[in-house]
Amino acid sequence: MNTLSNTSNDLVKQAGEAGNVAALISDLQQLLPASGLIMSTESQRPFECDGLAVYQQLPLITVIPETVDQVQGILRLCYSHRVPLVPRGAGTGLCAGAMPHAEGVLLVMTKLNKILHINQHTATARVQPGVRNLALTDAAKPMGLYYAPDPSSQIACTIGGNIAENSGGVHCLKYGLTVNNLLQVTLVTIEGKLITLGGDGLDEPGMDLLSLFVGSEGLLGVVVEAKVKLLPRAPRVQVLLAAYDSVTAAGDSVAALIAQGIIPAGLEMMDHLAISAAEDFVKVGYPTDAQALLICELDGTDAEVEEQLAVVSQCFKLHGAKNVRVAKDAAEADALWQGRKAAFPAVGRISPDYYCMDGTIPRSKVGHVLTRISELSNTYGLRVANVFHAGDGNLHPLILFDASVDGELERAELLGGDILTLCVDVGGTITGEHGVGLEKMPQMPYQFGDAELAQFRRLKAAFDSEELLNPGKGIPTLKYCQEYRSLQHG
Amino acid sequence: MVDLTQQLEDQVQHAYVTKTPLKIQAGNTKAHLGRETSGEVVDMANHTGVVSYSATELVIRVRAGTKISQLNDLLAEQQQRLPFDPPSFNGEATIGGTVAANQTGASRPWFGGVKDSLLGLGLINGYGEAMQFGGQVMKNVAGFDVTRLQCGAMGSLGLITDVSIKLLPEFKAGHTVTFEMTAEVALEAMLRWANLSLPITGMSHFQGLLYVRLQGGDSGVTSASNFLGGEQLNFVAAKEFWQALKEGRLLQPTSNQILWRWSGASDSPISAVSNTSLINWAGAERWILETGSNPPLEGLTQHKGGDRLAQVFGAVSPPQQALQQRIKYAFDPHGILNAGRLYSWM
Ligand SMILES: Cc1cc2nc3c(=O)[nH]c(=O)nc-3n(C[C@H](O)[C@H](O)[C@H](O)COP(=O)(O)OP(=O)(O)OC[C@H]3O[C@@H](n4cnc5c(N)ncnc54)[C@H](O)[C@@H]3O)c2cc1C
Ligand SMILES: Cc1cc2nc3c(=O)[nH]c(=O)nc-3n(C[C@H](O)[C@H](O)[C@H](O)COP(=O)(O)OP(=O)(O)OC[C@H]3O[C@@H](n4cnc5c(N)ncnc54)[C@H](O)[C@@H]3O)c2cc1C
Numbered sequence: 142m143n144t145l146s147n148t149s150n151d152l153v154k155q156a157g158e159a160g161n162v163a164a165l166i167s168d169l170q171q172l173l174p175a176s177g178l179i180m181s182t183e184s185q186r187p188f189e190c191d192g193l194a195v196y197q198q199l200p201l202i203t204v205i206p207e208t209v210d211q212v213q214g215i216l217r218l219c220y221s222h223r224v225p226l227v228p229r230g231a232g233t234g235l236c237a238g239a240m241p242h243a244e245g246v247l248l249v250m251t252k253l254n255k256i257l258h259i260n261q262h263t264a265t266a267r268v269q270p271g272v273r274n275l276a277l278t279d280a281a282k283p284m285g286l287y288y289a290p291d292p293s294s295q296i297a298c299t300i301g302g303n304i305a306e307n308s309g310g311v312h313c314l315k316y317g318l319t320v321n322n323l324l325q326v327t328l329v330t331i332e333g334k335l336i337t338l339g340g341d342g343l344d345e346p347g348m349d350l351l352s353l354f355v356g357s358e359g360l361l362g363v364v365v366e367a368k369v370k371l372l373p374r375a376p377r378v379q380v381l382l383a384a385y386d387s388v389t390a391a392g393d394s395v396a397a398l399i400a401q402g403i404i405p406a407g408l409e410m411m412d413h414l415a416i417s418a419a420e421d422f423v424k425v426g427y428p429t430d431a432q433a434l435l436i437c438e439l440d441g442t443d444a445e446v447e448e449q450l451a452v453v454s455q456c457f458k459l460h461g462a463k464n465v466r467v468a469k470d471a472a473e474a475d476a477l478w479q480g481r482k483a484a485f486p487a488v489g490r491i492s493p494d495y496y497c498m499d500g501t502i503p504r505s506k507v508g509h510v511l512t513r514i515s516e517l518s519n520t521y522g523l524r525v526a527n528v529f530h531a532g533d534g535n536l537h538p539l540i541l542f543d544a545s546v547d548g549e550l551e552r553a554e555l556l557g558g559d560i561l562t563l564c565v566d567v568g569g570t571i572t573g574e575h576g577v578g579l580e581k582m583p584q585m586p587y588q589f590g591d592a593e594l595a596q597f598r599r600l601k602a603a604f605d606s607e608e609l610l611n612p613g614k615g616i617p618t619l620k621y622c623q624e625y626r627s628l629q630h631g
Numbered sequence: 632m633v634d635l636t637q638q639l640e641d642q643v644q645h646a647y648v649t650k651t652p653l654k655i656q657a658g659n660t661k662a663h664l665g666r667e668t669s670g671e672v673v674d675m676a677n678h679t680g681v682v683s684y685s686a687t688e689l690v691i692r693v694r695a696g697t698k699i700s701q702l703n704d705l706l707a708e709q710q711q712r713l714p715f716d717p718p719s720f721n722g723e724a725t726i727g728g729t730v731a732a733n734q735t736g737a738s739r740p741w742f743g744g745v746k747d748s749l750l751g752l753g754l755i756n757g758y759g760e761a762m763q764f765g766g767q768v769m770k771n772v773a774g775f776d777v778t779r780l781q782c783g784a785m786g787s788l789g790l791i792t793d794v795s796i797k798l799l800p801e802f803k804a805g806h807t808v809t810f811e812m813t814a815e816v817a818l819e820a821m822l823r824w825a826n827l828s829l830p831i832t833g834m835s836h837f838q839g840l841l842y843v844r845l846q847g848g849d850s851g852v853t854s855a856s857n858f859l860g861g862e863q864l865n866f867v868a869a870k871e872f873w874q875a876l877k878e879g880r881l882l883q884p885t886s887n888q889i890l891w892r893w894s895g896a897s898d899s900p901i902s903a904v905s906n907t908s909l910i911n912w913a914g915a916e917r918w919i920l921e922t923g924s925n926p927p928l929e930g931l932t933q934h935k936g937g938d939r940l941a942q943v944f945g946a947v948s949p950p951q952q953a954l955q956q957r958i959k960y961a962f963d964p965h966g967i968l969n970a971g972r973l974y975s976w977m
Binding site: 260261262263264265285286306307309313314317318320321330334335336337340341342343344345346347348349350352353355356357361373374375376396397399400401402403404441442443444445447448449501502503504505530533534535568569570571572573574575576577581585588589590592593594596597599600601602603604615616 | 685686687688689690710711733735739740743744746747756760761762763764766767768769770771772773774775776777779780781782783784787788799800801822825826827828829830847848849850851853854855893894895896897898899912915916932944945947948950951954955957958960961962973974
């Protein structure tokens with residue numbers, strides 16, 4: 142890795158506030174070993190974006206601490222020099238939340254990656270923020286436990302990033318999002334102080350600061366340790382696949398199942414384009430002539446699963462499934478899931494670029510919204526594949542485009558914006574689990590009024606009065622909102 | 632069915648201008664819990680009614696003054712329930728007060744607390760601005776989670792005007808079994824069973840008996856009951872026990888006693904929390920009834936009885952305190968809402 146070199150001097154000049162930056166860099170050099178500082182343009186390239194690669198920016202400097210002390214030191218320095226700081230986990234985020242700040246420090250948390258303790262009795266784990274989501278589940282496996290929130294990116298994404306985004310996964314329908322599986326967070330404030338939120342118990346007295354912090358996108362503090370809940374593995378897991386002639390029928394099945402009071406462990410939906418792309422890619426035997434597929438996972442004791450299996454199959458058939466396939470064994474269940482889990486990369490194979498949206502809507506509106514999306518897709522002349530968490534109404538329309546064709550990216554963004562406002566119009570939200578980041582700033586004033594946005598800004602100031610933590614993301618400034626509204630009405 | 636939002640907004644706006652302290656009150660059957668506060672009363676009790684209820688979506692939105700008992704009746708008609716099973720305190724507790732005081736029943740370890748079912752709420756802050764956060768959908772990460780922040784805030788950040796809650800289907804079957812056990816043996820059993828994927832919705836130890844409640848589908852409950860063994864408790868006695876536990880009737884402090892609440896890791900040894908009178912939440916919540924005013928242990932909540940101007944919710948670290956004061960300021964710059972109700976310094 143490159144350490145302080147000539148490039149850094151260039152950066153110092155570019156940044157304008159030469160004195161400040163030079164002093165910061167020299168202080169950081171005192172604090173961190175050479176391997177913990179990345180300064181050259183070349184070595185910083187891998188960090189210039191997160192999973193939403195259309196937004197790119199090189200930071201002033203990238204730091205990779207290995208201890209909590211170092212993290213505290215870095216924040217103290219940024220605070221005293223008034224330099225912005227952007228925390229980063231694995232960089233799999235999909236809203237440009239971890240995109241660096243041109244005049245700021247990028248704080249990479251991946252080397253704080255130890256699982257500190259797994260307590261089998263209480264089914265809890267204490268972890269550092271850089272622990273990968275799947276690594277935790279793997280470590281808990283010998284004790285019959287697992288970590289429930291399982292984003293499709295779980296092989297790479299970190300617990301720190303999960304907490305910052307309140308991430309979910311295919312199993313959060315029954316087991317909740319990150320916020321429902323977290324007991325405690327230790328964070329470093331922008332002043333470099335340690336604060337612990339939550340506790341060892343289930344409900345601590347006083348306002349729920351822990352929940353406020355979850356999903357705060359690196360705007361309020363840096364996670365340096367977390368205590369999470371683990372769950373016992375269910376003795377029996379059963380996966381079903383139902384094929385439909387229309388997305389509306391599949392959507393109705395979802396609403397009907399929920400209405401009957403069945404909460405499956407997972408309930409995912411894919412539309413025709415997603416089905417064909419996935420089948421081409423992983424070849425697991427998805428019916429490619431279907432217009433929609435539902436993948437449903439039931440779990441529990443043998444008795445519970447048997448009871449539900451009958452109800453679910455019947456409900457799906459009643460609402461138009463032309464075919465319900467029940468996985469015979471674990472291998473077949475895995476195969477059925479594999480197509481869903483590989484859906485994003487599969488779509489990546491049929492289009493040079495794709496843009497993933499994340500709106501959430503009431504479950505009863507799924508059919509209506511998918512129909513509307515396909516109309517919008519025709520209007521904009523861009524294909525849209527749908528693969529999503531149907532059970533909780535969390536859509537992931539994937540807009541297919543080619544960035545090398547002039548104007549297609551812009552069209553994709555406009556289509557995406559229309560989809561998000563559509564979600565708000567039917568009583569939903571612009572983001573269910575991916576976060577606002579830089580990407581969805583334009584839609585924030587559509588979802589929230591001035592009073593709510595001002596309240597968010599005052600909350601931000603309560604944690605970070607100098608606006609140094611991940612500035613320009615998550616919460617739009619007053620000026621931004623005024624400009625947005627004048628554009629809409631102008 | 633009355634919407635008093637405008638009136639409530641006006642009252643707070645006026646108080647903001649005149650810097651008048653306000654005391655938010657709903658059922659007010661429990662004025663002596665938490666810390667004492669004083670001020671012009673803001674009455675939430677008449678701000679009632681269902682704003683929307685979609686049984687097929689399992690989501691309800693109700694005004695804050697709606698009583699838990701009425702809510703339970705309404706949901707029962709559709710075979711649905713509040714997942715966090717809050718106490719209704721003689722039918723008087725309201726949903727707003729329940730969220731503000733973060734009240735959850737015995738199923739807490741398995742079905743989560745108030746925050747786990749709360750999807751959104753309306754809030755009037757200390758400026759008198761009515762705002763909406765969250766919504767009626769299952770997942771929502773736009774903006775900071777102001778909704779869940781209100782759980783346990785005791786009304787110190789704003790008046791909750793309405794709440795949206797995720798519901799669950801009513802259990803089809805229920806069953807309680809008991810075991811004669813010392814606290815030590817019971818704790819071991821609770822820790823073992825809690826991790827077995829059984830349809831357990833309550834595990835408590837009281838006066839030498841371990842109570843295990845099973846709820847769920849017929850076959851699941853029956854097979855779990857066979858697996859656990861123990862002594863079957865009849866329906867009436869079981870209902871009475873869980874009701875009394877939830878409503879805080881099992882341990883009533885006399886005038887010279889204090890009821891303390893301990894919250895911590897469920898595997899903390901019995902000896903670590905001496906003189907425990909009741910174990911709830913499979914070991915994660917313990918209750919101590921003691922004579923005199925000295926806390927038997929550090930970090931306890933002075934739940935009921937004793938000096939209600941003491942720091943009843945326990946001590947907070949200096950950086951936390953500073954942070955909470957800044958958060959309070961962000962919502963209520965003049966400090967007019969339930970001053971001192973949560974902490975003396977807030
Ligand atoms: C193929 C693919 C599939 C995905 N599937 C899902 C899915 O199913 N569900 C889902 O919810 N998401 C999904 N995501 C999105 C993404 O993986 C999650 O948002 C994840 O939680 C990000 O974790 P990360 O470690 O990569 O964080 P980053 O992308 O590095 O950072 C995300 C945000 O967290 C902040 N942050 C990171 N670490 C810390 C810390 N220690 N302290 C404070 N702030 C911090 C950053 O500043 C940034 O704002 C998917 C992404 C991809 C690429
Ligand atoms: C620590 C503690 C222990 C308790 N133990 C018992 C017990 O053993 N037995 C018993 O009968 N009751 C008990 N209670 C009271 C009870 O749990 C709750 O207060 C009750 O569930 C709420 O109902 P309520 O409508 O009567 O609220 P109130 O008692 O009127 O108010 C409770 C709190 O919430 C605030 N509040 C009420 N409505 C709103 C609103 N709409 N927006 C914002 N804030 C609001 C109030 O200002 C107050 O701080 C206890 C409460 C606390 C805090």
